[in-house]
Amino acid sequence: MMRSMYSGVTGLRTHQNKMDVIGNNIANVNTVAFKRGTMTFQEVFSQTMRGASGPQGGRGGTNPQQIGLGVTVGAINTIHTKGHMQGTDNPTDLMIDGEGFFVVSDDANYENRYYTRAGNFQLDRDGTLVTADGYKVLGYRLDEDGNPTAEVGDVRISKSETKAPTATERITLRGNLDSR
Structure with missing residues (x-):
C-alpha cells in the first residue's frame, strides 16, 4: 500500500477510536459516578529518507527529511475530577x-x-x-x-x-x- 494511503487509513482508524470515546461519554452522561474519558493522539514512527547534517565550511546544517507514517492512539485516560x-x-x-x-x-x-x-x-x-x-x-x-x-x-x-x-x-x- 502506498505510504500516503496508509497514513490516511491510520488517521481514519484513530479518529474512529476518538469517536468511540466520545460516544461512550455521551451514552453514560446519566450513569451514577461515571468518569469521562479523553483520548490523545500520537504520531507513528517517521521514516527518515535523508539524515541531518551539521554545518560545513560556512554553510549551515540541514534538517533530516522524514515522512510520517500516520497516527495512533497515544492513550485513553479517565478523568477523575469531582462531579456535580x-x-x-x-x-x-x-x-x-x-x-x-x-x-x-x-x-x-x-x-x-x-x-x-x-x-x-x-x-x-x-x-x-x-x-x-x-x-x-x-x-x-x-x-x-x-x-x-x-x-x-x-x-x-x-x-x-x-x-x-x-x-x-x-x-x-x-x-x-x-x-x-
Whole structure:
C-alpha cells in the first residue's frame, strides 16, 4: 500500500477510536459516578529518507527529511475530577468530596474488595449499607470510645438504635473580609 494511503487509513482508524470515546461519554452522561474519558493522539514512527547534517565550511546544517507514517492512539485516560453534587430523597445516598473511593465487597470475609465512586446506597433487610448490586459498603470498625480501629467491616445502621442529641460545643468559622 502506498505510504500516503496508509497514513490516511491510520488517521481514519484513530479518529474512529476518538469517536468511540466520545460516544461512550455521551451514552453514560446519566450513569451514577461515571468518569469521562479523553483520548490523545500520537504520531507513528517517521521514516527518515535523508539524515541531518551539521554545518560545513560556512554553510549551515540541514534538517533530516522524514515522512510520517500516520497516527495512533497515544492513550485513553479517565478523568477523575469531582462531579456535580445532586440532591436526592434517599438519606443513604453519599458523595465523596475530593479524591477517594468507597470500598465494597461481595463476600463475607471482605477478601474481594472493589472500589467505586457511586454513592447510591441503600439498606438491606439486616440494616447493612449496600450498593444497588448488593455489594456491602466497608468501613473501619470503632472501639468503645468511637475511635477507628484497623479492623474493616460492613457498615450497619440499626433502625432501633438511637443516640441522644447533644448541643453543639464548638464551631469554626472561616472567611475573607471584603476590602471595600
